Amino acid sequence: MNRVLKYAWYQLIVIIAATIFAAVTLLIAALYFRGKEFSAVIPFCLFAFVHFYRVIFPLKPGEIAFDERDVNIKNRATRISFTIFWYVFALSCLIPILVIGNGSIHVMYLGGVLLCAAILIRIMWSIAVIVQYGWGGKDGEK
């Protein structure tokens, strides 16, 4: 497994873990600590672990971090993730119009949409990279 694929799996696991942790926190806050639901944002601090990748998996001497094929795969994954982000973001902006019409939305709605979009971009990027490497099967030779 090369470093780009390893990073994609690592990022996917960290983000999904943080999202599940946040969802559980939100559930507990909603059930037992009414009015403190905002604390569900705290588990998203785990996202910082994504940037500790280089510390957790240091580059070995002589090891090549990535090459031209990896760059192509990363660029394609970025295009795919941003395309999906755009469609989801546009759709989420249309939902209030369709549901509420000419009314007003909660001030947290845009923040929530942007947070979800940020999570979605990262998840889609990781999945796009993993799929392009053939799920890492046969040492990611696809």
Add this chain to the structure above:
Amino acid sequence: MFSTVGGAKMAKSEISNNIRRLRFENGQMTQQELADKAGVTRQTIIAIEGGKYSPSLTLAFKIAREFGVSVEDVFQYGGKAR
């Protein structure tokens, strides 16, 4: 044979290669050794050998140089001439 992008057809790679044969003719060179010499990852060499990835010109020249042959001896274009 073809992949579709936005309704338009795009020709897939028709480049074949002799990397596997050349590796064995050059002292049973491993994929890792070739990857290290060409400055790429082993997975990229595997993908090129399997015809799943067409390398850039720079990488093609690097690989050919490692075997001491010309690019045409390593890579062949199988497409029809227009």
